Amino acid sequence: MASNRSFTGEEDVIRHAAAQIDTTKIFNVCVSRDNIVERGLKLWKRQKTGSPVNPLKITFLGEPGVDTGALRKEFLSTMVAGIEKRVFEGDAKKGKMPKYSLNDLDNELFKVAGEIFAVSIAQGGPAPRFMQEWCYEYLVSGNIKRDGVHDTEISPLIKMIEDASDLSNYTNEILDCGYTGPVNVDHKESILRALALHITTKRIPMLQQLREGLEIYDLIKVMQRKPHECHDLFVIGYDDKVDAHYILSHLAPEMSPSGSIKQVKESKIMEFFQDFLLELEDTQPEDGAAGETLSVPKIMQWMTGQAHRHLLVSEREKFKIVIKFEHCCLQHMPNHTVCYPIVSACTNTITFPVVHMVDYESFKTLLQTAVTYGASFDRV
CATH class of the missing domain: 3.30.2410.10 (Hect, E3 ligase catalytic domain)
Structure with missing residues (x-):
């Protein structure tokens, strides 16, 4: 268990997750290369033969290839990249956060995303190194921090308010984000906090569901106990793309x-x-x-x-x-x-x-x- 093992770095986290794989069954997924992300998400949820705690075995429809590891890695590489585009949003350089999508939440796609992330880390796929800092902070601590929050629509407004000496031109936008106090420079800090909370709090259910998916292999427990050692597996900044x-x-x-x-x-x-x-x-x-x-x-x-x-x-x-x-x-x-x-x-x-x-x-x-x-x- 995570509580009985010391972790000195990222590699220890990966090895621990891999050691939790239950080899008594196989998690078989047969998917078409066409529309692989949507089909993969749908088929992943069925879990009729085995589950994500078991070794993942991939078959591509109509292909005779036997999965000795390469097919699994290809599937996980495609799925992690696809999930980033499908259920996350944000700037590629500043990091992504979950989309505010009640439909995806109802379909438990964020839980599936968390499961796929955990399996990818444990079974040879890529790590989801694209999240914003505040998302990771919430996953490991349950706390929301204003630092590191970037929204493609509201963050530019935050920057303009920070630099402004008169906020009257931004009154409607500020009120639309849920702020109910006076709109003036004396209350700028409260306004900025309200805008950051507007970005983050509505995405809490998505992050909670993502955290539920990360319970596989006790990964979320390790993240909570050793947040620094797990940090670079999830947060934007470390580029592991092949050159x-x-x-x-x-x-x-x-x-x-x-x-x-x-x-x-x-x-x-x-x-x-x-x-x-x-x-x-x-x-x-x-x-x-x-x-x-x-x-x-x-x-x-x-x-x-x-x-x-x-x-x-x-x-x-x-x-x-x-x-x-x-x-x-x-x-x-x-x-x-x-x-x-x-x-x-x-x-x-x-x-x-x-x-x-x-x-x-x-x-x-x-x-x-x-x-x-x-x-x-x-x-x-």
Whole structure:
């Protein structure tokens, strides 16, 4: 139990959560890749075979892939990112807070979100590192703080009131937020407090339901006992998105003998891959709102099932992406004109068809096509 164990950092929290997994059953979720977030939320709630306390096993409809971990990581990566957009709102740089949605509350989507967050942390997925500070403070203590509250609509009003010497121009907006006292500079502090409470208090039921979902693996108890050690798993500020260096530093290419013609071609492929990742990184939107645009994290997810850096240092140290090179595809299929890179995400392996990647443009075109249209786990 959480009360009988010491926690010195984030890794201890993750290992504790993983140790609470009940392996007597399997939590099976079979979901279509189409509309994966909405379908995933709906199917998660059924919990007919097993529950989130058990090991999660993912099957994608119509695909023969067997989940040895990559499918689970892909599902959790997609769900955590999707939940951020679906039931949270706010500025990507200043953090998110739960949407004020009574419909989502009635459907217990915030509880489901909490369960998925806990499972993701315990079972190899990403951490939900996008919340505002006040949300985390409420989850662990039940207290509401004015600091760190940012609302895309009301926060600009708060800033204008802080700087204003005359509040008469803001009377209607202030009253609409529930303030009932005098509107003048002498009561500015009370007004600012009322505006902050208007943002936060109406979202308390959503946070309470989220906290209920985080009870899995005793995670909320650990958060309450060790708020500092758990802080960076939830609050905006720590960027665990994969960059080009993270992928490149974990590549393990199976090269031909040094000096051979094959080895020269393979070296060029490796350079093409590096240039491709760097080009993607340099053209990614700074706010991270890439949408469906190809990105470095999406390349990582295509190859391995996950789009985030490994949460545990030990996992990062042993993580490798094996690079293989296919030189003989024309001998196997003499009449074909094109081959695409093939991934086995379950073994973190990618195979490049060397014959068809004679220059950077051909490499880029084939890899983009493979990633865009080859997401399914047809080859394991």
